[in-house]
Amino acid sequence: xxxxxxxxxxxPADAPARHVDDVHADLVVVGGGLAGLCLALAAARxxxxxxxxxxxxxxxxxxxxEVRVTPAGAGHVSAWARETGIVEDLLLDDRRTNHAxxxxxxxxxxxxxxxxxxxxxxxxxxxxxxxxxVRTAATRDGAHGRExxxxxxxxxxxxxxxxxxARQFADCTGNGTIGRLAGAARDYGRESRAEYGExxxxxxxxxxxxxxxxxxxxxDVGRPVPYTAPAWAExxxxxxxxxxxxxxRNVHRxxxxxxxxxxxxxxxxxxTGAEEVRDALLGHALGVWDHLKNHHPExxxxxxxxxxxxxxxxxxxxSRRLLGDVVLTEWHCHRDPHWPxxxxxxxxxxxxHVKGGLLSKRDPGEPxxxxxxxxxxxxxxxxxxxxxxxxxxxxxxxxxxGRCLSATHVALGALRVQQxxxxxxxxxxxxxxxxxxxxxxxxxxxxxxxxxxxxxxxRLVRDDVRVPALRxxxxxxxxxxxxxxxxxxxxxxxxxxxxxxxxxxxxRAQVFPxxxxxxxxxxxxxxxDTSSVxxxxxxxxxxxxxxxxxxxxxxxxxxxxxxxxxxxxxxAPHTTTRPGRLHRLVLGTPGAGAHTGxxxxxxxxxxxxxxxxxxxxxxxxxSTGGPDPTTEARGAFDPDEIDxxxxxxxxxxxxxxxxxxxxxxxxxxxxxxxxxxxxxPESWPNLWMSDPAAPLPQHLDLxxxxxxxxxxxxxxxxxxxxARISSAPGLWQAPQCVSRYRILIRTHPDAPWExxxxxxxxxxxxNVIRLPEPVTAHALRxxxxxxxxxxxxxxxxxxxxxxxxxGLRASRATLAPGCRxxxxxxxxxxxxxxxxxxxxxxxxxxxxxxxxxxxxxxTExxxxxxxxTPRRPHPPAGTQxxxxxxxxxxxxxxxxx
Numbered sequence: 026x027x028x029x030x031x032x033x034x035x036x037p038a039d040a041p042a043r044h045v046d047d048v049h050a051d052l053v054v055v056g057g058g059l060a061g062l063c064l065a066l067a068a069a070r071x072x073x074x075x076x077x078x079x080x081x082x083x084x085x086x087x088x089x090x091e092v093r094v095t096p097a098g099a100g101h102v103s104a105w106a107r108e109t110g111i112v113e114d115l116l117l118d119d120r121r122t123n124h125a126x127x128x129x130x131x132x133x134x135x136x137x138x139x140x141x142x143x144x145x146x147x148x149x150x151x152x153x154x155x156x157x158x159v160r161t162a163a164t165r166d167g168a169h170g171r172e173x174x175x176x177x178x179x180x181x182x183x184x185x186x187x188x189x190x191a192r193q194f195a196d197c198t199g200n201g202t203i204g205r206l207a208g209a210a211r212d213y214g215r216e217s218r219a220e221y222g223e224x225x226x227x228x229x230x231x232x233x234x235x236x237x238x239x240x241x242x243x244x245d246v247g248r249p250v251p252y253t254a255p256a257w258a259e260x261x262x263x264x265x266x267x268x269x270x271x272x273x274r275n276v277h278r279x280x281x282x283x284x285x286x287x288x289x290x291x292x293x294x295x296x297t298g299a300e301e302v303r304d305a306l307l308g309h310a311l312g313v314w315d316h317l318k319n320h321h322p323e324x325x326x327x328x329x330x331x332x333x334x335x336x337x338x339x340x341x342x343x344s345r346r347l348l349g350d351v352v353l354t355e356w357h358c359h360r361d362p363h364w365p366x367x368x369x370x371x372x373x374x375x376x377x378h379v380k381g382g383l384l385s386k387r388d389p390g391e392p393x394x395x396x397x398x399x400x401x402x403x404x405x406x407x408x409x410x411x412x413x414x415x416x417x418x419x420x421x422x423x424x425x426x427g428r429c430l431s432a433t434h435v436a437l438g439a440l441r442v443q444q445x446x447x448x449x450x451x452x453x454x455x456x457x458x459x460x461x462x463x464x465x466x467x468x469x470x471x472x473x474x475x476x477x478x479x480x481x482x483x484r485l486v487r488d489d490v491r492v493p494a495l496r497x498x499x500x501x502x503x504x505x506x507x508x509x510x511x512x513x514x515x516x517x518x519x520x521x522x523x524x525x526x527x528x529x530x531x532x533r534a535q536v537f538p539x540x541x542x543x544x545x546x547x548x549x550x551x552x553x554d555t556s557s558v559x560x561x562x563x564x565x566x567x568x569x570x571x572x573x574x575x576x577x578x579x580x581x582x583x584x585x586x587x588x589x590x591x592x593x594x595x596x597a598p599h600t601t602t603r604p605g606r607l608h609r610l611v612l613g614t615p616g617a618g619a620h621t622g623x624x625x626x627x628x629x630x631x632x633x634x635x636x637x638x639x640x641x642x643x644x645x646x647x648s649t650g651g652p653d654p655t656t657e658a659r660g661a662f663d664p665d666e667i668d669x670x671x672x673x674x675x676x677x678x679x680x681x682x683x684x685x686x687x688x689x690x691x692x693x694x695x696x697x698x699x700x701x702x703x704x705x706p707e708s709w710p711n712l713w714m715s716d717p718a719a720p721l722p723q724h725l726d727l728x729x730x731x732x733x734x735x736x737x738x739x740x741x742x743x744x745x746x747x748a749r750i751s752s753a754p755g756l757w758q759a760p761q762c763v764s765r766y767r768i769l770i771r772t773h774p775d776a777p778w779e780x781x782x783x784x785x786x787x788x789x790x791x792n793v794i795r796l797p798e799p800v801t802a803h804a805l806r807x808x809x810x811x812x813x814x815x816x817x818x819x820x821x822x823x824x825x826x827x828x829x830x831x832g833l834r835a836s837r838a839t840l841a842p843g844c845r846x847x848x849x850x851x852x853x854x855x856x857x858x859x860x861x862x863x864x865x866x867x868x869x870x871x872x873x874x875x876x877x878x879x880x881x882x883x884t885e886x887x888x889x890x891x892x893x894t895p896r897r898p899h900p901p902a903g904t905q906x907x908x909x910x911x912x913x914x915x916x917x918x919x920x921x922x
Contacts, residue, residue: 046187048154050076051461053176053191055159058086059096059443060427060450061197062141063111067451067488068195069151071458076189077151078178080158084141086199086427087340088443093133093240093282094340096751098444099372099407104571104641104679105706106372106407107746110490112447114789115140116750117758121788124755128827129275131240131282131334156182159189159198162206169421169466173207193422193457193467197450200296201345201429209417210348215434218668223355225375225403225435228665234434235441236290236382237299237339239306241314243330244280250331252318259312262320267313269659270389276317276327278827286390287313288342288382295344303339309383310335342378342428342441349431350468351413358439363494364411365473368452368482370491371445372407372572375438379661388661396656401646401676402669405439406572409493412478415453416467424457424467426450444751452490456481486704487850489741489791496702500852503735506727506805508696508849512716516540516691518682519635519839521550523591526629527683529561532613532645533630534675535683536571537637538693538710539608544581544598547610550684552591555627559587564611565598570708571641574674577609587628605709609643609675610685633682634839636747639693639710642678679747680830696725704741704848711848712743717841721810725846728804736799737852738768738782740792740807743845748831754824758788758814760835761842765811768794770802778806788814790847799853809844 050073054065057079065077087094096116100107107113123136145153157180165174176189196203201211214232216223254260261267268286275281287310293302314332318324351364358375379388393400414431417423425431427450428441440446459481460470470477486497499505516537527533544565553559562584566577581598602608612630632642650671652662660666694714703711715723744750744759758764768782782794825832 044185046185047190048076048152048187049190050074050152051191052076052193052195052457053078053189054195054197054426055176055203056086056197056199056427057081057084057153057155058197058199058427059088059112059447061086061195062145062450063447064195064197064424064426064450064454064457065151066111066144066148067454068458069148071455071462071484073150073458073461075151076154076191077145078154078157078159078189080156082156083138084145085138086443088133088137090133090135090138091338092336092340093131093242094238094443095127095130095133096443096447097373097749098442099370100444100746101749102374102404102677102679103372103407104677105638105746106370106572107748107750108370108444108448108491109705109746109790110448110488111451112444113489113744114791115144115447116444117744117789120750120753120755120757122756126752126754126824126827128752128829129282130238130285131242132280154178154180154187156180157187159202159206162203164207164420167421169468171419172421173203173423176203193424193461195424195426195453195457196347196429197426199341199344199428201347204347204417204420204423204425204429205345207420207423209420209423212346212348213344221354221356221433223433223435224668224670225355225377226433232294233291233380234295234344235342235378235438236288237295237302237306237341238285238288239303239310239336239339240282240287241310241332241336242280242282242334243314244333245329246331247329249328252315252332254311254315257308258315259309261312261316264316267316268383268386268390270394271383273313273317273321276321276323278823280333284313286383288378288390289384290378290382291380295341299339303337306339307335343434343437345429346432346437347417347425347429349414349416349418349425350471351411351431353410353414353432353436353440355433355435358405358408358436361406361408361493364409366412366471366478367409367492367495368412368415368456368485368490369410369449370407370493371410371440371449372405373439373442373445374405375403375435376441377403377435377438385660388659392661392667395659396652396662397646398648398651398653398669399662399667401674402648402672404676406570406574407493410440410449412453412456412471412481413473415449415456416471421466421468424453426453448490451488452485455484455488455490459484487739489704491705494707497704497848497850498702502853503733503851504729504731506700506729508700508713508725508727510696510713510715510725511723512719513692513696514694514714514716514843516637516640516687516693517635517840518633518637518640518685520633521631521684522634522837523552523631525632525681525837526552527632527642527644527678527681529612529625529628529630532611533683534609534611534643534645535640535685536568536607536609536643537640537685537687538691539602539606539687540604540691540693540695541689542602542604543689544600544602544687546688547596547598548593548686548688549596549610549612550592550631551587551594552629552631553587553589553627554629556589558589559625559628560584561587561612561625561628563596563613565600566609566611567603568607568609571607571639571706572677573609574676580608591631607639607708630683633684634837636680636682636834638712638714638743638746638845639706640682642681642683643675644678645673646676647673680834699725699846699849700727706746713846715809715844717843719843721812721844722808723844724806724808725849726804726806727849732773732801732803733851734799734801735851735853736796737854738794738796738805739848739850739852740794741847742787742790742792743847744790749828752828753831754820754828760813760817761845762788762790763809763812763844763846764788764814765809767808767810769806769808770800771804771806772801773803776803795854805849805851807846807849812842812844
């Protein structure tokens with residue numbers, strides 16, 4: 026008899042192999058892309074025992090080193106609209122430590138993988154299982170309907186079967202895999218135009234989706250590298266053969282990646298046909314590389330270039346979509362309903378790739394590249410996303426994260442990018458942790474008229490999830506402070522930049538904040554390259570947000586004479602204004618609405634060197650409907666494919682400020698912005714900014730009428746919410762971000778200042794400071810000692826060029842950033858609930874187990890192809906004021922010393 030039987034060996038390798046693992050958790054998240062990763066991190070921070078299951082060896086999904094799609098989000102197309110929260114922290118962490126610049130697909134690297142992995146390793150309450158694909162789902166009938174109780178996965182590296190038990194689950198697979206296995210309502214393909222009245226939907230429903238892409242990476246290796254394509258590669262003797270609007274961009278650089286249009290969609294199914302899609306994509310990608318090496322007009326210059334890497338895993342844009350109690354549609358993107366259960370913002374455009382992708386040679390890969398009317402219709406302003414679109418309508422405990430959320434094909438075009446899905450994932454993870462703590466189903470937590478959505482929203486804005494037009498309330502027991510500062514900046518666009526102008530063949534505008542109750546004069550700089558005096562009309566309008574597309578309330582208007590040449594021109598509104606409102610200065614020719622025409626073809630509005638936070642340039646685009654008459658007829662613009670309506674929109678010129686100096690000077694960056702509960706520029710800058718000319722240190726003081734007790738401080742600094750930081754230069758951190766500061770308190774009005782905290786090397790927007798013990802104070806001071814990296818360097822020409830508009834904007838700036846704070850909040854976290862989840866309830870019904878099932882029809886999921894699921898109407902959106910919520914624990918304090 027073996028005397029060691031039952032004894033655990035010292036070396037685990039000597040133990041008998043285990044082939045089945047049972048894993049129990051509060052929440053199981055399946056899918057480790059940015060959406061699933063952020064969802065799992067947020068749930069663990071909220072107190073849920075969380076397991077993240079991913080079927081690949083690295084996290085990040087499409088952004089990982091396996092696929093290499095650079096993350097994108099609302100800030101790529103809308104002014105000051107970048108997503109914040111966990112996904113922002115991940116990007117800022119990576120840019121500060123990663124040597125590479127990801128200015129094109131194909132360039133992300135393993136440094137990014139490690140940034141994501143490190144975030145999970147540092148998060149208590151989160152377990153990660155990699156290389157494990159879920160194969161089956163078991164359900165049962167519960168008190169709230171059918172629910173998941175177990176998933177079964179197979180881990181390829183260990184040959185283990187892993188049984189995953191949880192109270193709630195989240196499908197972040199992108200493909201809606203968990204929903205499919207459990208038989209959830211879902212959709213696939215394009216809805217017909219009549220189903221939701223969407224102009225960009227086809228007349229007839231079909232199974233086309235935006236396609237999948239593989240990326241590549243090429244570089245100059247310093248010696249000739251011949252290339253012979255395999256026989257199975259496509260042959261592209263000319264660029265025309267590749268297709269319309271397939272730009273071979275960046276090939277002049279020492280390294281380049283891409284191309285996004287290496288995409289194939291219909292007729293392949295994006296899930297069940299994934300192997301065929303990959304094989305076809307490889308043939309096309311190698312055919313493009315063969316074209317560059319052997320047929321391109323500059324092939325001699327490309328002789329030293331080698332194909333350094335090519336993807337073997339396609340990055341999917343779209344496949345199945347699970348259906349929730351709300352299905353987001355195109356009109357929700359155009360006209361934000363201000364959902365009472367909104368939990369985040371989206372702001373990408375309606376990015377709908379053509380049917381077939383690269384297989385459609387006559388069409389552009391994405392229609393907005395070819396037609397201005399389509400382009401400015403598809404550029405939607407930022408809009409809210411409701412929590413009711415983020416859970417399954419018929420599986421009572423299944424949350425949805427990522428691109429399989431509840432939306433139509435058209436609406437998904439504005440939702441599916443990775444930074445947006447990452448932030449929405451955090452929102453869903455926070456809601457899941459709250460639901461688990463309070464014993465709620467997703468539907469109960471999200472109820473628009475229920476008691477829970479308000480506290481969830483308050484947790485979200487506290488954790489820096491960008492929820493549109495939602496004000497953070499004071500924590501219970503704390504009073505509103507009075508804010509003062511050592512100095513404050515005035516609105517200033519810097520100097521005129523004659524090398525950059527905007528012509529007035531269309532109406533142009535600058536949106537800017539007005540802090541005072543009167544505007545007497547506005548100076549702008551114009552260039553008239555004709556020999557005659559031009560007389561454009563101007564209007565001053567009050568608008569609601571930075572992204573307002575409609576005409577605003579006219580405050581003043583007139584005309585102005587512009588002589589030949591360049592110089593300042595003074596407009597004289599001499600009008601009262603409502604303080605604390607955004608205004609739009611419009612310049613055009615005489616006529617209603619300041620329309621322009623051929624008479625102003627020689628007039629130009631000169632741009633400025635700096636773009637102040639909370640302002641942006643715009644231009645007017647008017648469409649009579651359909652494609653632009655100058656657009657060549659292509660299948661993508663056939664009336665059976667799209668029906669762009671007539672419209673008149675103010676479009677964004679988001680990286681630009683046009684010269685504008687108001688009299689009297691405007692001071693919209695006062696210290697009260699830091700305590701108004703609004704943490705992002707939307708209808709106001711919501712930012713304290715010190716005078717850029719004032720020396721450091723600068724301070725921001727919060728004074729209370731009576732002493733308050735707190736043990737947590739949350740600070741929000743400026744990390745340039747207008748920038749595309751995912752493609753910022755390597756080893757970069759935001760130059761306007763506060764990097765060194767102290768926190769001081771005064772216990773009573775006559776007491777000296779006492780330091781309670783010091784941070785020596787910050788690079789993040791949100792700083793969470795947890796004090797070892799509660800303190801009681803009459804006043805708090807944030808003393809800023811340094812801004813930007815201590816070893817900051819100027820961008821070289823290549824880095825600035827690769828960063829495109831952001832790099833150009835940075836290189837043109839003439840003003841110092843000053844000290845910038847979006848918010849200061851005090852909390853008594855020790856008084857908050859522990860955040861731990863309730864124990865699991867006892868089973869309420871038999872488990873429906875697919876191994877084996879005596880009645881297979883009971884759990885057999887609807888097979889692919891996915892037919893349309895009948896829609897149930899969802900309640901109309903209303904309005905709701907969120908209720909206050911005390912702070913509760915989340916992740917570790919960043920950058921605390």
